[in-house]
Amino acid sequence: GTPGEPGAPAEQGTPGAGGGTSAAPVKVGLVYSKSGPLATYGEQYRQGFEAGLGYATQGTGEVNGHKVEITEQDDAGDPAKAVAAATDLIGQGNQIIAGSTSSGVALQVAPIANDNKVLFISGPAAADAVTGANKYTFRSGRQTYQDVATAGSMLGDVSGKKVTVLAQDSAFGKANVAAVTAVLGGKGATVDSVEVPAAATDVTPFATKIKGASPDLLFVAWAGANAASMWSTLEQQGVFESTKVVTGLDIKPTHAIFGKASTQINFLSHFFDGAADNAAYQALEKGLSDQGATVDLFTNDGFVAAQMIVHAIEASDTDVDAMVAALEGWSFEGPKGQIQIRPEDHAVLQPMFTATLKQEGSTIVPVLGETLDAATVAPPVTPFK
Amino acid sequence: MTAAVISGRAIGWRVGGAQILDDVTLDVGAGELLGIIGPNGAGKSSLVNILSGVTRPTTGTVHLAGDDVTRRSATRRARLGLSRSFQTSALFDGLTAGENVHLAVQASGSAPFSPFRTARPRRTPDAGEGVEALLHRVRIRGRGATLARDLSHGDRRKLELAMALASNPKALLLDEPMAGVSAEDVDGLTEIIGEVRDSGVAVAMVEHHMHVVLGLADRVAVLHHGQLLATGSPRAVTHDERVQQAYLGEAL
Amino acid sequence: MRPASLVKVLPAALVVAVLVYLPYLPIELPGVLPGRVNGPGSLQLLATCLVIAGVALSYDVLFGRTGLLSFGHALFVAAGSYLLTISLADWSLPLPVAIVVSLATTTLLALVVGGIALRVSGIAFAMVTLAFAQAASIIVMRNPGGVTGGEEGKSLNRSAVPDLLVGVAHAPYRYWLALGFVVVSFVAVTLLVRSRAGHAMAAIRENEARAAVLGFDTYRVKLLAIVVGAFLGGLGGVVHALVLGGSSPHVTTTEFTLALLIMVVLGGAGSTWGALLGGFLYTYADARLVELSGAGFADALPDVAQQVLAEPLFVLGLFFIVIVYFAPAGLTGLGGRLVRRGRAT
Amino acid sequence: MTDFVLIMVTGVGLGALYFLAASGLSIIYGLMGVLNFAHGAFMMAGSYAGWLTMGALPGSWSVATRLLVAVVVALAVGAVIGLLVEVVLIRPLYRHHIQQVLVTVGLALASVAAAQGIWGADPRTVEKPEWMGGTTLVLGARLPNDRFLFILVAVAVFLGLLALLHYTRLGLIIRAGVENRTMVEALGINVHRTFTVVFALGGAAAALAGLLYSQYAGTVSPAQGGSLLIYAFIVVVIGGMGSLVGTAVAAVAVGLVQQLANFYAASGVGDLSVVLLLALVLLLRPTSLKGAPA
Amino acid sequence: MTEQPTARDPRSPSPSEVGPVLTVADLHVRYGGSHVLQGVSFDVPATGVTALLGRNGVGKTTTLKAIIGLAPRSGRIVLRGKEIQDEPTPRIIRAGIGYVPEDREVFGGLTVDENLRLVDPDLGVDAPIVGRLFPDLVARGKQRAGTLSGGQQQMVSLARVLLRTTSVLLVDEPTKGLAPKLVTEVADVLAEVARTTPILLVEQNLPLVRRIADTVVVLDAGQVVHRGGAAELVADADLTRELLGVSMRREGVA
Ligand SMILES: Nc1ncnc2c1ncn2[C@@H]1O[C@H](COP(=O)(O)OP(=O)(O)OP(=O)(O)O)[C@@H](O)[C@H]1O
Ligand SMILES: Nc1ncnc2c1ncn2[C@@H]1O[C@H](COP(=O)(O)OP(=O)(O)OP(=O)(O)O)[C@@H](O)[C@H]1O
Ligand SMILES: [Mg+2]
Numbered sequence A: 001g002t003p004g005e006p007g008a009p010a011e012q013g014t015p016g017a018g019g020g021t022s023a024a025p026v027k028v029g030l031v032y033s034k035s036g037p038l039a040t041y042g043e044q045y046r047q048g049f050e051a052g053l054g055y056a057t058q059g060t061g062e063v064n065g066h067k068v069e070i071t072e073q074d075d076a077g078d079p080a081k082a083v084a085a086a087t088d089l090i091g092q093g094n095q096i097i098a099g100s101t102s103s104g105v106a107l108q109v110a111p112i113a114n115d116n117k118v119l120f121i122s123g124p125a126a127a128d129a130v131t132g133a134n135k136y137t138f139r140s141g142r143q144t145y146q147d148v149a150t151a152g153s154m155l156g157d158v159s160g161k162k163v164t165v166l167a168q169d170s171a172f173g174k175a176n177v178a179a180v181t182a183v184l185g186g187k188g189a190t191v192d193s194v195e196v197p198a199a200a201t202d203v204t205p206f207a208t209k210i211k212g213a214s215p216d217l218l219f220v221a222w223a224g225a226n227a228a229s230m231w232s233t234l235e236q237q238g239v240f241e242s243t244k245v246v247t248g249l250d251i252k253p254t255h256a257i258f259g260k261a262s263t264q265i266n267f268l269s270h271f272f273d274g275a276a277d278n279a280a281y282q283a284l285e286k287g288l289s290d291q292g293a294t295v296d297l298f299t300n301d302g303f304v305a306a307q308m309i310v311h312a313i314e315a316s317d318t319d320v321d322a323m324v325a326a327l328e329g330w331s332f333e334g335p336k337g338q339i340q341i342r343p344e345d346h347a348v349l350q351p352m353f354t355a356t357l358k359q360e361g362s363t364i365v366p367v368l369g370e371t372l373d374a375a376t377v378a379p380p381v382t383p384f385k
Numbered sequence B: 001m002t003a004a005v006i007s008g009r010a011i012g013w014r015v016g017g018a019q020i021l022d023d024v025t026l027d028v029g030a031g032e033l034l035g036i037i038g039p040n041g042a043g044k045s046s047l048v049n050i051l052s053g054v055t056r057p058t059t060g061t062v063h064l065a066g067d068d069v070t071r072r073s074a075t076r077r078a079r080l081g082l083s084r085s086f087q088t089s090a091l092f093d094g095l096t097a098g099e100n101v102h103l104a105v106q107a108s109g110s111a112p113f114s115p116f117r118t119a120r121p122r123r124t125p126d127a128g129e130g131v132e133a134l135l136h137r138v139r140i141r142g143r144g145a146t147l148a149r150d151l152s153h154g155d156r157r158k159l160e161l162a163m164a165l166a167s168n169p170k171a172l173l174l175d176e177p178m179a180g181v182s183a184e185d186v187d188g189l190t191e192i193i194g195e196v197r198d199s200g201v202a203v204a205m206v207e208h209h210m211h212v213v214l215g216l217a218d219r220v221a222v223l224h225h226g227q228l229l230a231t232g233s234p235r236a237v238t239h240d241e242r243v244q245q246a247y248l249g250e251a252l
Numbered sequence C: 001m002r003p004a005s006l007v008k009v010l011p012a013a014l015v016v017a018v019l020v021y022l023p024y025l026p027i028e029l030p031g032v033l034p035g036r037v038n039g040p041g042s043l044q045l046l047a048t049c050l051v052i053a054g055v056a057l058s059y060d061v062l063f064g065r066t067g068l069l070s071f072g073h074a075l076f077v078a079a080g081s082y083l084l085t086i087s088l089a090d091w092s093l094p095l096p097v098a099i100v101v102s103l104a105t106t107t108l109l110a111l112v113v114g115g116i117a118l119r120v121s122g123i124a125f126a127m128v129t130l131a132f133a134q135a136a137s138i139i140v141m142r143n144p145g146g147v148t149g150g151e152e153g154k155s156l157n158r159s160a161v162p163d164l165l166v167g168v169a170h171a172p173y174r175y176w177l178a179l180g181f182v183v184v185s186f187v188a189v190t191l192l193v194r195s196r197a198g199h200a201m202a203a204i205r206e207n208e209a210r211a212a213v214l215g216f217d218t219y220r221v222k223l224l225a226i227v228v229g230a231f232l233g234g235l236g237g238v239v240h241a242l243v244l245g246g247s248s249p250h251v252t253t254t255e256f257t258l259a260l261l262i263m264v265v266l267g268g269a270g271s272t273w274g275a276l277l278g279g280f281l282y283t284y285a286d287a288r289l290v291e292l293s294g295a296g297f298a299d300a301l302p303d304v305a306q307q308v309l310a311e312p313l314f315v316l317g318l319f320f321i322v323i324v325y326f327a328p329a330g331l332t333g334l335g336g337r338l339v340r341r342g343r344a345t
Numbered sequence D: 001m002t003d004f005v006l007i008m009v010t011g012v013g014l015g016a017l018y019f020l021a022a023s024g025l026s027i028i029y030g031l032m033g034v035l036n037f038a039h040g041a042f043m044m045a046g047s048y049a050g051w052l053t054m055g056a057l058p059g060s061w062s063v064a065t066r067l068l069v070a071v072v073v074a075l076a077v078g079a080v081i082g083l084l085v086e087v088v089l090i091r092p093l094y095r096h097h098i099q100q101v102l103v104t105v106g107l108a109l110a111s112v113a114a115a116q117g118i119w120g121a122d123p124r125t126v127e128k129p130e131w132m133g134g135t136t137l138v139l140g141a142r143l144p145n146d147r148f149l150f151i152l153v154a155v156a157v158f159l160g161l162l163a164l165l166h167y168t169r170l171g172l173i174i175r176a177g178v179e180n181r182t183m184v185e186a187l188g189i190n191v192h193r194t195f196t197v198v199f200a201l202g203g204a205a206a207a208l209a210g211l212l213y214s215q216y217a218g219t220v221s222p223a224q225g226g227s228l229l230i231y232a233f234i235v236v237v238i239g240g241m242g243s244l245v246g247t248a249v250a251a252v253a254v255g256l257v258q259q260l261a262n263f264y265a266a267s268g269v270g271d272l273s274v275v276l277l278l279a280l281v282l283l284l285r286p287t288s289l290k291g292a293p294a
Numbered sequence E: 001m002t003e004q005p006t007a008r009d010p011r012s013p014s015p016s017e018v019g020p021v022l023t024v025a026d027l028h029v030r031y032g033g034s035h036v037l038q039g040v041s042f043d044v045p046a047t048g049v050t051a052l053l054g055r056n057g058v059g060k061t062t063t064l065k066a067i068i069g070l071a072p073r074s075g076r077i078v079l080r081g082k083e084i085q086d087e088p089t090p091r092i093i094r095a096g097i098g099y100v101p102e103d104r105e106v107f108g109g110l111t112v113d114e115n116l117r118l119v120d121p122d123l124g125v126d127a128p129i130v131g132r133l134f135p136d137l138v139a140r141g142k143q144r145a146g147t148l149s150g151g152q153q154q155m156v157s158l159a160r161v162l163l164r165t166t167s168v169l170l171v172d173e174p175t176k177g178l179a180p181k182l183v184t185e186v187a188d189v190l191a192e193v194a195r196t197t198p199i200l201l202v203e204q205n206l207p208l209v210r211r212i213a214d215t216v217v218v219l220d221a222g223q224v225v226h227r228g229g230a231a232e233l234v235a236d237a238d239l240t241r242e243l244l245g246v247s248m249r250r251e252g253v254a
């Protein structure tokens, strides 16, 4: 006879809703970098998520009697793998997807969430474009704009000041340049940029250019390779002597990379060990130490993602639109402090930090500078397309 | 113009500061076999390379059927009807004898290249009467399915000849076709080359086997230090004192 | 059709028939595929494997058929993929026009790049193509004018493609699309190989100098191989973008070309089935090998060994070396050998 | 002027690094016809060997002393790895050039993945002697000291290899063996041993390059070798496939072009300058780069 | 060319005086499926020239290669009382065999001088034996061997093995592609060398064989089909036709 619908299961019946009892588990899929270049970020995220789930469910792992069933899939930072994993998870009845360590993954998975009407909570990926991507896409971390706004705050009144952005000539670098231009340029600063080609091995020519221009503030947006030689070159060419240098504080293992320059740099930070102190932070710390881990940059994003997921399930265990409605406008306490999800574009309004590095014995540790109010660093609204 | 099919006029070739060829002029007409002899290093292979287009002369011109082809590539000259063999054999070792000839037939085909025009499947033995006929012509008909690398030396030489003939050339350049061929096969090859000449092809043959040259050649050109020492009938040339001194020496 | 050719076509037809039917097969193959065979996850995975298999076949036109070692094939796949997503999103072209534009541009690109790179041969050719592909990769990463999305990639403009290609529930259609691409490539390559040009490619692979004096225009034949390979590769890129829902910079990288090389050798260079099989298995293994670290037997190993085994490329790399050693003709060659041995005894 | 001096010196310094990376590749390719894709892995091995050695030595020793020991260890590790790779992987495939390339590709993938599994993908910082991190004032330009060291080492390696090839019996055998291994053996010379020596030499050169590059970058990471390898490839191609002198000239040219373009040209050109240089050389002098058939 | 009587050097001792320098016993060579040598056995006497004859492709080159370990072989090979069949090529060569390959195989990228120094670092084109036998090479010391003509390359190939003292020389078709004058010269060189070193010579040129060889070994279908004196074989027209497919008369006519 003629075959049935392509892709249909053997017998009719929706997977995940079987039995009809209220005790049916809620399936949550985590798609993140377990391997690949961002595996360390991914691992922090996962640790934070575990701690957060324990905290938000009071250690039961259940919400309203529904067990939260986590399925992890590795995307190795490769969007193709992430898409396949997300498709698989959605096909298996997961209505909630979280993770996305890299922006590339987040931006490829977000449309899938929209196509299939599932809840997607992006992780450490910082791309501004994730905010306002669509109705079903949220994020649990900060975005580039908030980093830049934090940097801007360090200069006090920027009006009439000269700001230079040193960034790699890549999407990440360009986003930073755009953000600085928007944030600080909007406040009257003259913003220009030095964009370093991805293929450049030696940054001396660029350091020379910066030194020649001697701006008031240098904002460095640098991801990945060559960071150590870039910092030592800036230091060797005497950029620090005339210019205030700001950059983002990355995960702990990178703190030594700044070398001699480390104590001369002003850091903006999304989150670090000792940035805040509240019930959620303590729960995170406790949850992590149970796993033999410590607080670091992206443990927050995992923790917050778990909090958001639990809150969404509390609203409904099957109706994604109800979950979205519950999250929109929700305000809660995360490890960083008070957090609010802006209904218009799902931006996560959250406090940000400034910090400096200090040599303590043989290790280098961050010291908290200021805590910036969520409103001061809030990105402009980017409504859904 | 003479009826020469292939002719070199005042060819000179300098390389690495040395004058390898100097003012060499020769013609080969249809149905004629020109033997080219000369001591080792005289420039015979260099001359063949220049005539076939593998190297460009420093001075002089090469004409093929009256047209100046000095600036034409080897490929172009092949398509205009000039074939050649090499001093050391060059076959597609991984293919059978039949496939080697088949490729040669195809290479010379005049049809324009169309990527999706199907040719006959490569591995079938009946790949065309042309192939069979060529193998027959060089007396290795029964070896069509043997891999080229498994052929005996003499048969390889014959196969090369078949490939050179595949394009129905007007002119054929042979660089030492008998080198290393056993006495038995020398006779066979001599016969085949004679037939080719008789079919109206202009043949120029470099060869050290004097009895082959003397038996086959209509005329003989002697090169010495890159210059034409003598040209003429085989008999006249062998009796030339300079040739005997420079080339033949004390005969074995 | 003569009976002999019918026999040749039969296995291919059979395989295609089975593959076409898969989306109606609601059985589970635990461990082999995630969930049901016709579940979206499985079909998405299979679709990806099929697309890459077709791309591997397009690479084999250069490597296995013509003997051209190119390290820049990624360039053409990326061109197909990015040109499609860009022309849909930024130039608002309708899908058919976008596809034509992508393929035409890719072919043109192949003419230019091939034309220059063919000025050298051998390893130098490989390096020159590598340099071109590297340049393209750099340009994509740099996100000029915001069109490529840089390292974040570019997602497909959903509103510009038919609904049947969007959404998890429509995974079977994306799967069939990928399958269709493989069939088209298969037919194209088979015809090419049997054509005069195909024979010329084989001659060049065997002995280029000889092919030249026979009267083959080797430059043109090689360029043709590059252009056909690029066209099919570009088509693969287009289908890849549709199946994946976007372009990812991964397809621009040298690693991607190297992976293609590995696939082709793994399956058997110069064999249509080999390239397809190699591409399929490699992609499958790359996606599923991560499970290895979770597999029970690995628990007994020390931590370091587990971490190393968790890297799919480690396992694939080693497996590849083993294949090069013990089955230089690839898996299909090995299969053929075993069959022959079986018959002999 | 000041800027120009700085750009030139750092450009030559960069060229020195490229030469070090390319030299091992170039001798192995030029002499054995093997395009060693695992060269990046060899460099990675050198940098990790150096990093581990410096970490394992007592902290009371000065950084420079530890670095010196690390160089020796890295050279040894590189040589041993090169030797093993030649004996175990390359030698059995002798005459199958494509297969040899493929094996090294597999090795490159597997070893980088292994390093990632063992030490993680993140860069680890390495210690650098005080002097190397400092600068010297010349004509108003602050020249980083480490570049002088790189240039010195590169010149030494260049002259050493040149002398080896042209003035020693080993060099003669190597050059003959490149052309026809069988015949060298038929003359009573054990060519296997020679080729093993070449690979060990290439491995040691790679390890040295890797270690110095990690000093330059201030970090070690699994991907480092691979990113340097691309430049090494380009340098070897521009240099004429396996000619040592050509490699040296090309390395300096690539380093300078890159630095000058990055400083003087509009943003964007600097990025592609190296590829443009390659295309230019190719269009102007294709015959100088005719590679050996693969 | 005219027929001439065998010109054997009267000073060379007759083969029976000393034991063989090289013994090949039951030598088998297989290339993949084809069994090229099927139990070849013969001796090379300690003096004079032994010619190894046979039609194209019977395995003459293969025999020489098998002796020095360049072809996959089984059987027994004894050099001056020492079994060498299990030794690697370089060791066999250093045990006292010189090999002149069929296709010259000079190192094209090396200069003539370097080609020679490869064998003995102290002896280049200025070695006395080179000056005596191959004066043409002396002036070409700095030329790259790849640019030499075929005959010149043959000279280099021969000169190369003569630099070292060896127990026996294996020479494969040394006159292939040489001008008639040079054929005579090479024959003379070989005859002179044979006074001090025994030679196993593969050659198609029967007049040359007749002129310098003492004994002959004829191969056919992978086996030895004839052994005997060179003069006797060449004199017997029926036998040459049967074994080599050619009559001496025709071949001798120039
Ligand atoms: N690139 C080159 N540089 C210098 N000399 C060269 C070059 N190429 C060829 N020669 C010289 O040119 C001369 C002619 O060489 P050619 O190969 O044409 O000789 P031939 O007559 O074919 O000799 P044979 O009969 O030995 O094959 C030789 O002396 C050779 O050394
Ligand atoms: N490497 C190889 N692989 C396979 N077969 C081979 C190989 N080398 C030689 N043969 C085969 O072995 C047989 C003997 O070859 P060999 O070269 O020894 O003959 P020969 O007597 O020297 O002939 P010629 O007079 O042509 O030089 C030939 O049929 C040849 O095809
Ligand atoms: Mg010649």
Ligand SMILES: [Mg+2]
Pocket (backbone or CB within 6 Å): E060, E061, E062, E102
């Ligand atoms: Mg032979």
